[in-house]
Amino acid sequence: MVTTQTAQRLLAENFADWVQALSPQVTRIDAEGAVLEIPVTAAIARVGGIVCGQALATLADTSMVFACAGKLGEFKLVATTNLETRFLSAARGDTIRCEARVIRAGRALIFAEALLSSLPEGKPVAAASATFFLP
Template sequence: MTLTVPQANAMLDELFAPWVRDLRLTVERVELGAATLRMPFDPRLARVGGTVCGQALMALADTAMVFVISSALGGFKPMTTVNQSTNFMRAIAGRDVIAEGRILRLGRTMAFGEVFLRPEGDDAPSAHVASAYALVGEPPKTPAAPPSPH
């Protein structure tokens, strides 16, 4: 099963905390072991000088990795961040942030990946994020359909 962009965007609404949904993220691309997300610029996420704050960038990268791993698994499976290491290389100000992530290694109980963050319209990275995730359980079960009256 391949995760599609519409399924991934539905996951944003169904699986993430309200404050993550408040970032107004969108999944723009998803393919086997990779995903691209967008975080629209919002002055509420900017610090002094108009640059996007590191906390918002790290939340974007963490969220992007959920889709990277889910795409590698063929769908969502419960997971938790074990480690996230962020190197900020330059500021992003006044532009949407693009997160491009890929899986580095997918095991039975652990997944490793990386995300590059960049301002929209610029190919040079502004941050590099390396992450490790524990795969902690089975996906939520869909309730069985009620029996047919016929």
């Protein structure tokens, strides 16, 4: 089983510096999925204080990787083979929360989905789905 503390350490050890620059925090991880949050900062906001799509897609992908770890009961390297992000509304607020879950885990492929919301309002701002290859 992967704890939030272990997941946070694994995030720091295994993800690129530009992912780390988002300051992601693992707030939940278990067999049901994972929740990660990032603060809304000037570095990821564009005109009007709207969080850029690249940051949202990165948060979704990273969250789904941890949902895979939660489902598998351990952190394994997975490769994103496809990622689709749908932007629902302008992402503003203090924090962006991403709730991710595995839909199906096979021997070689894992299918996941994520919902991103802006806090404190809790307004959905994006949804994503991905397929991961498990070597």
